[in-house]
């Protein structure tokens with residue numbers, strides 16, 4: 001019953017925005033600027049993830065486009081946003097491929113630098129039969145993405161697979177909303193929180209930043225997020241996997257349940273959530289309407305292998321919510 005109410009609320013908010021614009025295709029939303037990593041993902045499908053010192057055999061190996069920044073850029077673009085990206089690749093075939101993939105998704109790639117003498121970022125990803133994963137990233141060019149102080153129009157969304165200084169200078173120059181997906185968990189990233197308008201973390205990252213042993217559900221996530229808030233205006237969104245997501249803002253807190261699916265591959269689901277959120281916030285939707293849509297996008301993302309290929313189109317998200 002609660003899930004149905006959330007769906008109706010999200011659909012009503014979307015219809016209100018369509019009505020306000022007059023035409024679905026007239027996009028007067030803010031630009032979404034993604035500052036982040038670009039990787040080529042090597043995905044190994046295994047029955048069970050290896051434990052320390054263990055060797056396991058993979059049934060299949062697939063090379064797919066990924067990287068938290070690139071994933072979020074595509075998720076936002078497929079949700080209908082105008083997306084620009086700042087990032088770095090090496091002067092190699094992988095870099096050329098990633099640039100072409102992003103361009104094919106209509107992401108403005110003019111802010112992607114090609115750096116000589118360093119490879120494009122790479123990720124080795126093991127995915128088990130239940131869709132859970134383990135990821136090791138070799139940052140390559142991502143680690144050399146230099147700070148840039150030219151302000152970008154619109155909303156900015158960054159993650160932590162690039163240097164923290166680069167994020168700090170972009171946030172300092174930004175006149176629009178600053179969104180930070182503080183993933184992967186990097187303790188030093190706390191220094192960015194005071195300059196962040198909307199912080200997005202998963203329950204494990206929240207436990208790390210809030211310095212608590214674990215977060216097991218919505219009530220604990222709301223309490224820990226409130227305690228973590230760096231300033232009273234800050235909004236925090238916490239993703240909880242199969243338990244959906246919570247948001248704290250002002251004196252309010254909300255919980256939006258997840259869309260119920262059997263995951264096939266969870267790689268990129270968090271990025272999908274963040275990219276979809278950014279696109280919807282750029283349309284000035286409020287968090288209560290955004291959360292169910294971002295949850296639905298992330299659930300759909302788990303139905304397909306890989307990150308970028310799994311990002312759903314807006315129509316698919318709307319259909320999943322309506323169904």
Ligand code: RIB
Pocket residue numbers: 037039040041065066067068071122123135137161267268269270271307
């Ligand atoms: O969040 C998933 C992403 O993490 C993968 O695409 C991988 O490249 C790493 O950046």
